[in-house]
Amino acid sequence: MTNTSPAAKADTAKLEAESRNATKAQLAEFWYYFAQNKGAVVGLAVFVLLVLMAVFAPLIAPHNPDIQYRDSFLVPPVWEEGGKAAFLLGTDAVGRDILSRLIFGARFSLFIGVVVVTIALTGGIVLGLIAGYVRGAVDTFIMRVMDIILAFPSLLLALVLVAILGPGLINAMIAIALVLQPHFVRLTRAAVLSERSRDYVVAARVAGAGHLRLMFKTILPNCLAPLIVQATLSFSNAILDAAALGFLGMGAQPPTPEWGTMLAEAREFILRAWWVVTFPGLAILITVLAINLVGDGLRDALDPKLKRS
Amino acid sequence: MLSYALRRLVTAVPTLFVIITVAFFMMRLAPGGPFDSDRALPPEIEKNIAAAYDLDKPLFEQYLIYLGRILRGDFGPSLKIRDFSVGELIASGAPASMELGFSAILLALVIGVSLGTLAALRQNSGTDFSVMSVSMVGIAVPNFVMAPLLSLVLGVYLDLLPTSGWGSGELRYKVLPVIALALPQIAYVARLTRGSMVEVLHSNFVRTARAKGLPPRSVIGLHALRNALIPVITTIGLQVGVLLAGAILTETIFSWPGVGKWLVDSISRRDYFVVQGGLLLIAGIIMLVNLIVDVLYGLINPRIRHN
Numbered sequence: 001m002t003n004t005s006p007a008a009k010a011d012t013a014k015l016e017a018e019s020r021n022a023t024k025a026q027l028a029e030f031w032y033y034f035a036q037n038k039g040a041v042v043g044l045a046v047f048v049l050l051v052l053m054a055v056f057a058p059l060i061a062p063h064n065p066d067i068q069y070r071d072s073f074l075v076p077p078v079w080e081e082g083g084k085a086a087f088l089l090g091t092d093a094v095g096r097d098i099l100s101r102l103i104f105g106a107r108f109s110l111f112i113g114v115v116v117v118t119i120a121l122t123g124g125i126v127l128g129l130i131a132g133y134v135r136g137a138v139d140t141f142i143m144r145v146m147d148i149i150l151a152f153p154s155l156l157l158a159l160v161l162v163a164i165l166g167p168g169l170i171n172a173m174i175a176i177a178l179v180l181q182p183h184f185v186r187l188t189r190a191a192v193l194s195e196r197s198r199d200y201v202v203a204a205r206v207a208g209a210g211h212l213r214l215m216f217k218t219i220l221p222n223c224l225a226p227l228i229v230q231a232t233l234s235f236s237n238a239i240l241d242a243a244a245l246g247f248l249g250m251g252a253q254p255p256t257p258e259w260g261t262m263l264a265e266a267r268e269f270i271l272r273a274w275w276v277v278t279f280p281g282l283a284i285l286i287t288v289l290a291i292n293l294v295g296d297g298l299r300d301a302l303d304p305k306l307k308r309s
Numbered sequence: 310m311l312s313y314a315l316r317r318l319v320t321a322v323p324t325l326f327v328i329i330t331v332a333f334f335m336m337r338l339a340p341g342g343p344f345d346s347d348r349a350l351p352p353e354i355e356k357n358i359a360a361a362y363d364l365d366k367p368l369f370e371q372y373l374i375y376l377g378r379i380l381r382g383d384f385g386p387s388l389k390i391r392d393f394s395v396g397e398l399i400a401s402g403a404p405a406s407m408e409l410g411f412s413a414i415l416l417a418l419v420i421g422v423s424l425g426t427l428a429a430l431r432q433n434s435g436t437d438f439s440v441m442s443v444s445m446v447g448i449a450v451p452n453f454v455m456a457p458l459l460s461l462v463l464g465v466y467l468d469l470l471p472t473s474g475w476g477s478g479e480l481r482y483k484v485l486p487v488i489a490l491a492l493p494q495i496a497y498v499a500r501l502t503r504g505s506m507v508e509v510l511h512s513n514f515v516r517t518a519r520a521k522g523l524p525p526r527s528v529i530g531l532h533a534l535r536n537a538l539i540p541v542i543t544t545i546g547l548q549v550g551v552l553l554a555g556a557i558l559t560e561t562i563f564s565w566p567g568v569g570k571w572l573v574d575s576i577s578r579r580d581y582f583v584v585q586g587g588l589l590l591i592a593g594i595i596m597l598v599n600l601i602v603d604v605l606y607g608l609i610n611p612r613i614r615h616n
Contacts, residue, residue, distance in 0.1 A: 288450075
């Protein structure tokens with residue numbers, strides 16, 4: 001349409017407004033179902049708090065997470081006998097403030113979650129779309145490779161991959177992303193398989209849409225609901241696996257205030273100082289719990305088929 | 310049923326072959342070698358050591374030698390733990406690891422299914438709510454967090470159980486590790502059981518069973534539970550991998566003399582044959598458990614009989 005008449009312009013504007021309203025209505029509907037799940041709302045609130053804590057860590061944290069106060073080794077939390085007001089949750093074995101380390105640790109955990117899920121989701125969607133859309137030998141090959149990855153326990157495979165790549169946070173994230181990817185591939189492929197022969201896809205093909213457009217613009221948006229739910233679950237899995245790798249000394253290296261690494265460093269002091277073990281553990285627990293709750297809420301809101309009774 | 314199991318075993322062979330291959334080349338791709346950390350040796354001695362383990366041959370030839378060994382049931386020698394073959398290492402660690410794993414699965418099934426059933430029978434009551442919230446937390450606690458917390462409470466404060474070690478294998482040394490490994494699984498099984506039990510309890514055949522006057526015990530035990538367990542059994546198969554990884558962490562934390570501890574150590578020590586053998590063993594176990602699960606599935610659910 002090169003010379004658009006005013007009437008056509010008005011039509012386009014009207015259509016755009018309608019589609020905006022539709023999106024708004026969809027969001028409102030989504031929020032209605034999401035808010036039905038009280039746990040999910042609480043989880044979301046906690047998660048938002050965690051994100052804020054991570055973003056503003058330098059402003060909130062009372063101390064530098066790496067500074068060692070030589071006169072304050074293993075100071076108990078403030079409410080215990082011998083606690084100091086300067087160290088609300090106490091200090092660790094080399095005199096670092098645990099609260100500040102936990103606050104900065106939130107940055108690492110959330111960063112790990114975001115990066116891992118982004119890599120795994122992107123790779124998984126592309127491979128899954130190709131497998132489900134192209135079918136044939138390509139499909140078989142991709143799915144067999146994924147089956148092999150799934151034949152190993154994820155943590156163990158990540159451990160071996162990290163050994164090959166070298167210990168460290170970045171390599172740990174790549175390893176975890178690789179290990180989590182097959183779930184996304186399978187989900188995407190399954191969704192694509194059920195969508196590709198639907199009438200709207202055939203219609204788009206008849207109208208002359210190319211393969212890439214069919215894959216990414218026509219089919220993909222209709223496969224997103226289960227992927228979003230799986231992404232939330234993978235987010236908490238990524239945090240857990242990264243903490244486990246850190247715990248085994250293969251993830252973030254000391255003195256990084258990563259929660260799993262902190263837990264590993266603290267283990268030998270468990271008999272003398274309960275707080276060095278308990279607080280990083282609680283931080284992991286609260287974060288994972290919050291994300292899982294949000295995931296449950298998302299599932300209820302997005303995927304009525306998966307809804308629990 | 311038997312022919313189905315046999316067919317599955319046969320189709321497992323190519324997968325195992327791929328796993329052997331991947332594990333072999335993955336370890337060889339890793340930078341560094343098994344003898345790097347030792348003090349510097351004269352080159353001719355280093356050469357002799359490499360020759361003794363065939364490490365001086367071209368990579369592909371090494372691979373063929375390794376495949377030949379596997380076919381003869383020989384997993385190769387350990388490069389770092391002197392005078393031990395991988396087979397011997399597995400034989401010495403496997404009983405303890407299996408004890409840990411099976412106790413945890415058993416505990417998870419018994420307690421998880423009971424709690425889940427209880428919660429489903431009293432749906433939306435206080436019991437239901439507390440079982441569900443506790444298990445929600447239980448799923449979120451990884452066992453490397455649960456283990457130190459448990460040893461803190463039960464071991465240090467209440468002084469009931471030893472916090473780590475093996476002693477001479479007495480029961481009290483085993484309680485904490487098994488609980489630490491089982492707790493997340495208990496929580497998982499409880500949630501699953503409740504979910505499917507609630508669904509089954511509302512189904513027509515349960516109503517019929519009640520209507521024809523069967524006592525509640527047989528309605529629940531014979532009719533409802535049997536059907537509610539189908540998804541639970543499937544997921545147990547999928548959870549085995551998680552459980553094995555958890556077992557590795559648990560063994561490391563509690564110094565449990567199983568396979569997990571030396572497997573983790575061997576990865577960073579580049580003890581090639583040990584890691585390859587360990588990966589093969591673990592993948593084999595996972596595949597075997599899934600086979601057992603599928604067979605059980607047919608037994609428990611007559612709608613799916615494998616022909």
